[in-house]
Amino acid sequence: MQPYNRTLPTPTTIGSHAFIWGRRTYIMGVINVTPDSFSGDGLGGNIRGAVEQAMRFQADGADIIDIGGESTRPASIYAGAAAISADDELERVIPVIEALSAVLDIPISVDTYKAAVAREALLAGAAMINDVWGFRRDPAMAQVAAAADVPVALMHNQRHTRYKDLVPDVIGELRDMTDAAIAAGVRRENIILDPGMGFGKTAEHNLEILRRLGEFHALDAPILVGMSRKSTIGYVLDLPVDERLEGTAATVALSVAFGADIVRVHDVKEMARVARMSDAVVRGWRAADAQ
Numbered sequence: 001m002q003p004y005n006r007t008l009p010t011p012t013t014i015g016s017h018a019f020i021w022g023r024r025t026y027i028m029g030v031i032n033v034t035p036d037s038f039s040g041d042g043l044g045g046n047i048r049g050a051v052e053q054a055m056r057f058q059a060d061g062a063d064i065i066d067i068g069g070e071s072t073r074p075a076s077i078y079a080g081a082a083a084i085s086a087d088d089e090l091e092r093v094i095p096v097i098e099a100l101s102a103v104l105d106i107p108i109s110v111d112t113y114k115a116a117v118a119r120e121a122l123l124a125g126a127a128m129i130n131d132v133w134g135f136r137r138d139p140a141m142a143q144v145a146a147a148a149d150v151p152v153a154l155m156h157n158q159r160h161t162r163y164k165d166l167v168p169d170v171i172g173e174l175r176d177m178t179d180a181a182i183a184a185g186v187r188r189e190n191i192i193l194d195p196g197m198g199f200g201k202t203a204e205h206n207l208e209i210l211r212r213l214g215e216f217h218a219l220d221a222p223i224l225v226g227m228s229r230k231s232t233i234g235y236v237l238d239l240p241v242d243e244r245l246e247g248t249a250a251t252v253a254l255s256v257a258f259g260a261d262i263v264r265v266h267d268v269k270e271m272a273r274v275a276r277m278s279d280a281v282v283r284g285w286r287a288a289d290a291q
Helices: 047-060 086-101 115-124 140-148 166-183 203-211 213-219 231-237 245-258 268-282
Strands: 012-014 017-019 026-032 064-068 108-111 128-131 152-155 191-194 262-265
Touching (some): 026 268, 047 064, 047 086, 128 140, 152 166, 213 245, 231 245
Parallel strands (some): 064 108, 108 128, 152 191
16 A cells, blocks of 8 residues: 555646645535534534534635535435435525635535536536536536536445445446546546445445555546545444544545545544645645645
8 A cells, every 4th residue: 555646737626726636635624504414514504604614614724615405325324314306405505605605715516416406506606516426316417517617526326335346346437437527528637536435335345445545546537535424434433423533534644645635524624634744744745835
C-alpha cells in the first residue's frame, strides 16, 4: 500500500474555484435538509440553521458544501427511508441553495439523483451534482449535467451486495459510468468518481475498498470517499452514530494516504484538521500552499 503521489493533469473548476487534484485533499461538508438523515443531523426545513451550519463549515475549512434533500441511507441496513417526489425534494433544497449562494464563497453541490431537482438546483446557485446512482436512476441527469457544463460526482451503487471480484467489479462499473457520461456530453475533466462506501456493500467490502483505494487511480479521475459516521465504523467499533468521530478520523487519514482527492464529512472542523495533517505527511503539503 503505497501513499498517494499522483497528480492529475487537468484541474476541475467548480463554480469559480479551481480544484488542483493531487495538491491536497479537499473537504466536502454535508448538510442534510431532511427529517430522517442516518447521521442524526437532518435540518428539515430550517433554512436559517442550514445557513449557519454552512457558514460554520466554510470557516472550519470546507471546500464544498453538499446539500441533500432526500435520505439515501441503505434500506438493507437502516429502517429505510421512503423515496420522496421531485416536488418535495425541490421544496426542501431550493430555498436553502438560494440562501447559501448569496452568502458562501465556496461552491455548492446538490446531492440528488433526479434530473428535475438537479436542473433547478443549478439555476438556484449550485455548481456541482452529486448523484448516488451515477446517472443510472434518471438517465436525463447526464443531459442536465452536460448542458450546464458542471462537475459531477458519480457514485457506484447497487441494490445487492454480490460481487464476482469486488474491487475490479466496482472499478469496471465506474468506468462504464464515465464512458456513458462522456457519450452524453459531459467533459471528462468534470467527472469525479466515488466507490460508494456503504451502498450495495457490506462492512467488509467497505474496508477492503478503502484498503485498496490506490487501485482506483487507474480510472484517471478524482476520487471522492464518504465514510463519515457510516455503519462500517459502528460495526468495527460497536458504537452508535453519535460516537463515530474517531473512527471517521481514521478513515479520513487513510483515505488521504491511499488516494482520496475529496472526503465527504459531517464533522468539518475536525476532519479538515485530520486531512491537513495527513496531507502534510503524504504530500508535504503546508497551509501556506492553500489556494
